[in-house]
Amino acid sequence: MKLRDIIENNAVTAIGDAEITSITDDTRRVTDGSLFVCIRGAKFDGHDAASEMLEKGAVAVVCERDLGLGERQILTDDTRTLYGKICAAWFGHPERKMTLIGVTGTNGKTTTTSVIKHILMSAGFKTGLIGTIQNEIGNEVIHTENTTPLTYEFMALLAKMAEAGCKYVVMEVSSFGLCQKRIGPSFFKTAVFTNLTQDHLDYHKDMEDYYQAKKMLFDICEAAIINKDDEYGRRLYSEVSCDKYSFSVKENADIYADGIKIKSTGSSFWYCTGDKSHLVKTRIPGLFNVSNITAAIAVCLREGISVDTITEAIENYNGVKGRCEVIPTGRDFTVICDYAHTPDAIENILRSVKEYTDGRLICLFGCGGNRDAAKRPKMAMAAASYADKLIVTSDNPRNEDPEAIIKDILVGLEGSEIPYDVVTDRREAIYHALKIAEKGDIIVLAGKGHEDYQILSGMEHIHFDEREIVAEGLKLLD
Numbered sequence: 001m002k003l004r005d006i007i008e009n010n011a012v013t014a015i016g017d018a019e020i021t022s023i024t025d026d027t028r029r030v031t032d033g034s035l036f037v038c039i040r041g042a043k044f045d046g047h048d049a050a051s052e053m054l055e056k057g058a059v060a061v062v063c064e065r066d067l068g069l070g071e072r073q074i075l076t077d078d079t080r081t082l083y084g085k086i087c088a089a090w091f092g093h094p095e096r097k098m099t100l101i102g103v104t105g106t107n108g109k110t111t112t113t114s115v116i117k118h119i120l121m122s123a124g125f126k127t128g129l130i131g132t133i134q135n136e137i138g139n140e141v142i143h144t145e146n147t148t149p150l151t152y153e154f155m156a157l158l159a160k161m162a163e164a165g166c167k168y169v170v171m172e173v174s175s176f177g178l179c180q181k182r183i184g185p186s187f188f189k190t191a192v193f194t195n196l197t198q199d200h201l202d203y204h205k206d207m208e209d210y211y212q213a214k215k216m217l218f219d220i221c222e223a224a225i226i227n228k229d230d231e232y233g234r235r236l237y238s239e240v241s242c243d244k245y246s247f248s249v250k251e252n253a254d255i256y257a258d259g260i261k262i263k264s265t266g267s268s269f270w271y272c273t274g275d276k277s278h279l280v281k282t283r284i285p286g287l288f289n290v291s292n293i294t295a296a297i298a299v300c301l302r303e304g305i306s307v308d309t310i311t312e313a314i315e316n317y318n319g320v321k322g323r324c325e326v327i328p329t330g331r332d333f334t335v336i337c338d339y340a341h342t343p344d345a346i347e348n349i350l351r352s353v354k355e356y357t358d359g360r361l362i363c364l365f366g367c368g369g370n371r372d373a374a375k376r377p378k379m380a381m382a383a384a385s386y387a388d389k390l391i392v393t394s395d396n397p398r399n400e401d402p403e404a405i406i407k408d409i410l411v412g413l414e415g416s417e418i419p420y421d422v423v424t425d426r427r428e429a430i431y432h433a434l435k436i437a438e439k440g441d442i443i444v445l446a447g448k449g450h451e452d453y454q455i456l457s458g459m460e461h462i463h464f465d466e467r468e469i470v471a472e473g474l475k476l477l478d
Helices: 003-007 046-056 079-090 109-122 151-163 175-179 207-219 231-239 287-302 307-315 343-354 375-386 402-413 426-436 466-477
Strands: 022-024 034-037 060-063 073-075 099-104 127-130 135-137 140-142 168-172 188-193 221-227 243-248 255-263 266-273 276-282 325-327 334-338 361-365 389-392 420-422 442-446 453-456 460-463
Touching: 003 079, 022 079, 034 046, 034 079, 046 060, 060 079, 079 151, 099 109, 099 207, 109 127, 109 168, 109 287, 109 307, 127 151, 135 151, 175 207, 188 207, 188 231, 188 287, 207 221, 207 231, 221 231, 221 287, 231 243, 243 287, 255 287, 266 287, 276 287, 276 307, 287 307, 287 343, 325 466, 334 343, 334 466, 343 361, 343 375, 343 442, 361 375, 361 426, 375 389, 375 402, 389 402, 389 426, 402 420, 426 442, 426 466
Parallel strands: 022 034, 034 060, 060 073, 099 168, 099 188, 127 168, 188 221, 221 243, 243 255, 334 442, 361 389, 361 442, 389 420
Antiparallel strands: 127 135, 135 140, 255 266, 266 276, 325 334, 453 460
16 A cells, blocks of 8 residues: 555655555564654653664654654654554544444453454344454454454454444453553444443553543444443533443332342343333343443443344343353353452452352452452452452452462451362362262352463463362263
């Protein structure tokens, strides 16, 4: 492509006729004919390598300050923003070819996006999904490393979805993706806010910074669906200027769930808006999932999907791997696997499961290493509020000492009378949970969810699928 066709009047260049063979912000990918964009990261500033990239074969560099490189430098106020626009132009603006629906928040993004996609597919619309667990193009599954892909990869994925005939793209929009402007010039027809609780404070300086990052999505959408049950949701509703609709599972709102009944086998509720109400049945349990589904219905009704199509699709929906997932045991106790890895998520899953527990509620959990340490005691306190017994163990310790992480967790249990065991090795901890389980008990394995690996010292990834480990542990009981 010609350089001027990539820049699209978003910056000034004296060499617009130059032919560009590739675009990148990665020094390792620069070849003859590349356009290199200088990005300032946490550990490396691409500006420091600009001259070297020209020597390596780059036609020009995009930068935020004068580097003395003459007509081969293209100046802009914000290279991240321009890189997003460049990537969109490179792929022919795929973000304009499909209807984008975004979901942001701390918890509930994966389930909400998955339900929306399932309904849209059931209505006959080929739909792409971009999320934490995996990306999907219709029924094709694509592995993912990031909740929101990096800028170039994001536009490449959108282009692939558009080429495959997708009408919709439903995506989880992370705070990282928004702050780092990975989504380029994308505009969302509908954006959903699920909730905001403590997480990622190793990246964001405080909760206000985290909130402001999430709020960015609602500057680039036509309409917002916002959770009224959440403190930050109520604040967001008062601050956004786009069309907006509140939803709730606790009180009246623009859209709300009423007559909620929750069992271990699923839930039922009346979906209410204005003077209309519709019975909804789902196979996935939990009040938090009623909230997620309520938001998903609101999005799909806005797209003109019929109520009958929506309710039938939800009734046939089997849930998301690692989100309140029941692992078969063939025993008289139940094992549930859930991704809960924040204080609020722990509270949500345990409070929900507590409602249909006949015996004891046993919660096994740990906390990740090299992540926000302040939430560790808070997770313990949240777990102690609803569980009858705790098993404290490891999650992804990464480069931290697992024993030190557990020590931080146990601070949250000081003064609590809840019985707990400490089993540092997570595999042994799961075996222990199965061994002590009695009739009617429910064991919640919190933190790993869909993950089939553990990250240990040196950032080594080892295979670790809790479904397999539960099966191994059950054999040891025989």
